[in-house]
Amino acid sequence: MAKLPVSLTINGDEHDLLIEPRKTLLAVLRDTIGLTGTKEGCSTGDCGACTVIVDGKAVTSCMVLGVTASGKEITTIEGLASDGELHPVQQAFIETGGYQCGFCTPGFIMASKALIDENPDRTEEEFRYALGGNICRCTGYTKILEAILQAAEEVRSTS
Amino acid sequence: MKSFEFYEPTTLAEASRLFAEEHAQLLAGGTDLVIGMKALTETPQSVISLQKIPGLAGITTDGDSINIGAMTKVREVELSADILQHHTALAEGASEIGSIQIRNLATVGGNIAHASPAADTVAGLLVADAQVDIASANGERTVPINELFTGPGQTVLRSGEIITRFRLPSPASGSHYIKHKIREVMDLAFIGVAAAINIDNGTITDARIGLAAVAPTPIRATEAEDLLKGNAPTPELLEQAGEAAAAASSPISDLRCSAEHRREMVDVLTRRTLEQAAERANG
Numbered sequence A: 001m002a003k004l005p006v007s008l009t010i011n012g013d014e015h016d017l018l019i020e021p022r023k024t025l026l027a028v029l030r031d032t033i034g035l036t037g038t039k040e041g042c043s044t045g046d047c048g049a050c051t052v053i054v055d056g057k058a059v060t061s062c063m064v065l066g067v068t069a070s071g072k073e074i075t076t077i078e079g080l081a082s083d084g085e086l087h088p089v090q091q092a093f094i095e096t097g098g099y100q101c102g103f104c105t106p107g108f109i110m111a112s113k114a115l116i117d118e119n120p121d122r123t124e125e126e127f128r129y130a131l132g133g134n135i136c137r138c139t140g141y142t143k144i145l146e147a148i149l150q151a152a153e154e155v156r157s158t159s
Numbered sequence B: 001m002k003s004f005e006f007y008e009p010t011t012l013a014e015a016s017r018l019f020a021e022e023h024a025q026l027l028a029g030g031t032d033l034v035i036g037m038k039a040l041t042e043t044p045q046s047v048i049s050l051q052k053i054p055g056l057a058g059i060t061t062d063g064d065s066i067n068i069g070a071m072t073k074v075r076e077v078e079l080s081a082d083i084l085q086h087h088t089a090l091a092e093g094a095s096e097i098g099s100i101q102i103r104n105l106a107t108v109g110g111n112i113a114h115a116s117p118a119a120d121t122v123a124g125l126l127v128a129d130a131q132v133d134i135a136s137a138n139g140e141r142t143v144p145i146n147e148l149f150t151g152p153g154q155t156v157l158r159s160g161e162i163i164t165r166f167r168l169p170s171p172a173s174g175s176h177y178i179k180h181k182i183r184e185v186m187d188l189a190f191i192g193v194a195a196a197i198n199i200d201n202g203t204i205t206d207a208r209i210g211l212a213a214v215a216p217t218p219i220r221a222t223e224a225e226d227l228l229k230g231n232a233p234t235p236e237l238l239e240q241a242g243e244a245a246a247a248a249s250s251p252i253s254d255l256r257c258s259a260e261h262r263r264e265m266v267d268v269l270t271r272r273t274l275e276q277a278a279e280r281a282n283g
């Protein structure tokens, strides 16, 4: 089918694009816009590597048709740092070594950011459960959890 | 994914008219449809989004009755204070779906219309006696949820018909949902059991049991419910109810477990679900 006009606000910048309805938001971000920080793992909603934040909610962008994101605010891993300063979750991943190959990391960081924005007071168990939709095949998760707990603590102490 | 025409109607009438055409499919949150289109098990020529139609999402109360719009995200159902209090089993079922990222997309209407016998909101809606409001270009009708399903992936929905909301008329004082699964998160139910009961002065005045993934469609275990009504929730009675629920099930054997195991687990899980629901009803 013909391409449709869409207007996406990505990391604060407006993009007016023509896209095919069958393109997922993930494909639009990576292939059309060139923001390749968001990763494609399974493409079936299972791994969380493609997690982005749409209107404040973490979603798997491989499950979203790009045309349906028109008019919405999208934040990707490229949009987290501000004024050259990393977001506390990004900083914590570096400090704890919460990654190895790094493929799952953008998804974990975006999912964690949304969780901490929603409620930084979660217990370790609650964070663990809430991140069940993100899969890492390298780290064994210990350092990832440390990173999230550290970032949550940081956000609690500065808010 | 095959190409398709994409429509975003802003009225139900328009959506229904488009959906009544051949090879048309509805898009709610997309978590079933997009997967299907990627796998080419769904190859619609037109996809009609319900996302731009006002009034289809949200949870409202109307006296004792709670209304859930078909386009309400399951994450919102899981977190709703009203649903948690009055229909705990439904909130618990919603919280069992996929991951938070999936629950921020998936709608209740889609979970039900897709008609998987293992859908996690279905047992909770069954024990809430949900009334399903349906609209089409030809008018509106209401179907009780226990009459909605006709087989795996099959419902009584006719061409062009769209679910608009679920009405939950009577709150239960205690309800609970157990999903039998292997992995804590992101696993489909081997079995889903919900129970809702009201207890007055030590006597069960009303009892409903909903079973998912143990028959071609989700079912109510009515014989078990009848055993409970008018009696005290003693351990012996709850055990008998579990056996009656297992007798009402007709599970299949598959890669994941045998029919015998499933039937045995319906017995055990119905008893445990009832115990928890009774504790909540008393508390």
Ligand SMILES: Cc1cc2nc3c(=O)[nH]c(=O)nc-3n(C[C@@H](O)[C@@H](O)[C@H](O)COP(=O)(O)OP(=O)(O)OC[C@H]3O[C@@H](n4cnc5c(N)ncnc54)[C@H](O)[C@@H]3O)c2cc1C
Pocket (backbone or CB within 6 Å): A044, A045, A046, A063, B025, B026, B027, B028, B029, B030, B031, B032, B033, B034, B035, B050, B070, B071, B074, B096, B097, B098, B099, B102, B105, B106, B107, B108, B109, B110, B111, B112, B113, B114, B118, B119, B120, B121, B157, B161, B162, B163, B164, B186, B187, B188, B189
């Ligand atoms: C990774 C992953 C994990 C999952 N885990 C679970 C799980 O643990 N438990 C579980 O129950 N489900 C699970 N699911 C499936 C669940 O997300 C879906 O069943 C979801 O609820 C469907 O809603 P939707 O809005 O996404 O529907 P869509 O995909 O948009 O729609 C599916 C179909 O339903 C029909 N439909 C939708 N809305 C309506 C309506 N209002 N009226 C009439 N017909 C309609 C249409 O035919 C449509 O094509 C999982 C999915 C994924 C991707």
Ligand code: FES
Pocket (backbone or CB within 6 Å): A039, A040, A041, A042, A043, A044, A045, A046, A047, A048, A049, A050, A051, A060, A061, A062, A063
């Ligand atoms: S790529 Fe989207 S969840 Fe795996």
Ligand code: FES
Pocket (backbone or CB within 6 Å): A098, A099, A100, A101, A102, A103, A104, A105, A135, A136, A137, A138, A139
């Ligand atoms: S760091 Fe390699 S997948 Fe997580």
